[in-house]
Amino acid sequence: MDSIDTELAARIREDIIRGVYCKGERLSEAQLCETHSVSRTPVRLALRLLEREGVIRRGEGRGYMVQSPTVDDILQAVEVRGHLESLAARLMAQNPERTDHLDEMMRAIESIETAIRELTRLGRLDDSVTRQAQAANKDFHLTVLSSCGNGYVGYVCQQISHLPMLAVGSMVFDRTVGDTPEHFERGLFRLRLGNAQHKVIYEAIEKGDPVRAEGMMREHSHTMIEYIQTFEKRDGNLTVADLVAYTAA
Numbered sequence: 001m002d003s004i005d006t007e008l009a010a011r012i013r014e015d016i017i018r019g020v021y022c023k024g025e026r027l028s029e030a031q032l033c034e035t036h037s038v039s040r041t042p043v044r045l046a047l048r049l050l051e052r053e054g055v056i057r058r059g060e061g062r063g064y065m066v067q068s069p070t071v072d073d074i075l076q077a078v079e080v081r082g083h084l085e086s087l088a089a090r091l092m093a094q095n096p097e098r099t100d101h102l103d104e105m106m107r108a109i110e111s112i113e114t115a116i117r118e119l120t121r122l123g124r125l126d127d128s129v130t131r132q133a134q135a136a137n138k139d140f141h142l143t144v145l146s147s148c149g150n151g152y153v154g155y156v157c158q159q160i161s162h163l164p165m166l167a168v169g170s171m172v173f174d175r176t177v178g179d180t181p182e183h184f185e186r187g188l189f190r191l192r193l194g195n196a197q198h199k200v201i202y203e204a205i206e207k208g209d210p211v212r213a214e215g216m217m218r219e220h221s222h223t224m225i226e227y228i229q230t231f232e233k234r235d236g237n238l239t240v241a242d243l244v245a246y247t248a249a
Contacts, residue, residue, distance in 0.1 A: 025065065025066045032047075082217075
């Protein structure tokens with residue numbers, strides 16, 4: 001179970017990302033204490049944690065100022081994570097102990113396949129089924145990160161995981177996916193494509209092919225950037241709050 005200050009930091013972070021607090025706005029310890037019904041100690045600890053993440057910064061004198069992430073920040077962070085996951089796939093393919101973790105990856109792939117079949121049968125998105133797919137997607141990516149033999153890869157990914165679309169296993173669903181059968185089928189196609197890429201990554205790691213594993217993981221990770229760019233072109237003034245709405249996490 002998370003500590004009080006960690007839970008509080010998560011709530012404040014979510015409010016910042018969703019635009020409850022504006023960029024440059026001063027965060028008052030007294031107001032946060034009143035809003036969240038906690039003492040000053042967990043508030044101070046939460047603010048220090050958020051400062052390390054770069055979500056807030058120290059203002060002139062006392063207190064903190066909101067440092068809201070932008071869509072460009074998210075794009076840059078997604079690019080960094082993509083390179084890290086690509087490196088992890090390469091290292092795992094070179095790891096002699098990789099066979100110990102292949103079953104975990106295959107179970108995740110099969111679970112996503114099951115979710116896709118169920119969504120196809122229902123003909124619509126279903127929260128419980130999409131949560132199943134997201135959990136399996138998280139398992140797949142965590143297995144690669146934790147089995148690559150380099151703990152710093154997963155550590156750095158964890159440092160940016162608080163941002164929208166940056167949590168390990170995040171999945172993106174177009175908000176128009178339920179509007180028409182065509183939009184729903186497009187969403188299913190993206191799920192199928194993503195899991196097909198999982199299979200290629202799995203096979204490359206299984207065969208000990210680091211170049212293929214790295215290349216496909218890079219392509220797989222880059223789809224998140226492509227989705228954001230597509231949403232920007234279609235929606236115009238895309239916000240970080242919009243990215244939160246697109247993300248199943």
